[in-house]
Amino acid sequence: xxxxxxxxxxxxxxxxxxxxxxxxxxxxxxxxxxxxxxxxxxxxxxxxxxxxxxxxxxxxxxxxxxxxxxxxxxxxxxxxxxxxxxxxxxxxxxxxxxxxxxxxxxxxxxxxxxxxxxxxxxxxxxxxxxxxxxxxxxxxxxxxxxxxxxxxxxxxxxxxxxxxxxxxxxxxxxxxxxxxxxxxxxxxx
DNA sequence: TTAATGATGGGCT
DNA sequence: GCCCATCATTAAA
Numbered sequence: 001x002x003x004x005x006x007x008x009x010x011x012x013x014x015x016x017x018x019x020x021x022x023x024x025x026x027x028x029x030x031x032x033x034x035x036x037x038x039x040x041x042x043x044x045x046x047x048x049x050x051x052x053x054x055x056x057x058x059x060x061x062x063x064x065x066x067x068x069x070x071x072x073x074x075x076x077x078x079x080x081x082x083x084x085x086x087x088x089x090x091x092x093x094x095x096x097x098x099x100x101x102x103x104x105x106x107x108x109x110x111x112x113x114x115x116x117x118x119x120x121x122x123x124x125x126x127x128x129x130x131x132x133x134x135x136x137x138x139x140x141x142x143x144x145x146x147x148x149x150x151x152x153x154x155x156x157x158x159x160x161x162x163x164x165x166x167x168x169x170x171x172x173x174x175x176x177x178x179x180x181x182x183x184x185x186x187x188x189x
Numbered sequence: 190t191t192a193a194t195g196a197t198g199g200g201c202t
Numbered sequence: 203g204c205c206c207a208t209c210a211t212t213a214a215a
Contacts, residue, residue: 016215022212040207072207072208073208073209074206075208075209076208076209078207095207117210121208121209122207122208123208123209123210126211165207166207167206167207168209169205
């Protein structure tokens with residue numbers, strides 16, 4: 001495992017969404033491999049940034065390589081990674097991870113005994129990783145950050161599937177959801 | 190197996 | 203007051 005360079009997050013958001021697949025999210029002793037993402041762009045009616053800067057979405061308009069964690073449906077949190085360029089308002093939603101390390105702790109956090117359904121959804125994985133609104137707008141690139149993203153020493157080979165995004169009412173037609181083909185922890189085929 | 194529904198509260202008009 | 207980048211539970215088939 002090695003760090004990811006800052007330049008990784010300064011690219012086109014679609015490309016980053018695909019390149020994040022196979023990378024690792026680390027929070028304390030908990031580690032998960034990213035297996036499913038969604039891109040949220042500027043001028044995208046489904047994006048929180050669509051109507052401009054607010055207090056809630058301000059991380060999206062900040063510099064790339066930061067967390068954007070928001071509270072939704074009265075009880076859940078979802079994790080994004082900011083991308084592109086400061087002031088643009090783009091991010092990548094992490095939709096599912098494959099549990100890698102600290103699986104017993106993740107089960108406790110989720111109050112679940114099985115590995116099935118442990119982290120295969122955007123709110124499920126934040127519960128498993130014990131992330132909440134206090135982790136909003138944190139720099140992933142800083143080695144001292146409580147949450148980090150790392151890449152494996154050897155790049156893993158896999159096929160990427162592109163489909164429409166899940167759980168949105170606008171911008172449904174855009175093929176901005178990406179996942180690792182045949183991975184068991186993807187939220188939905 | 191899939192489909193429908195209730196939970197629950199911040200954000201914005 | 204309505205919407206919401208969700209999920210667990212229940213009901214139906």
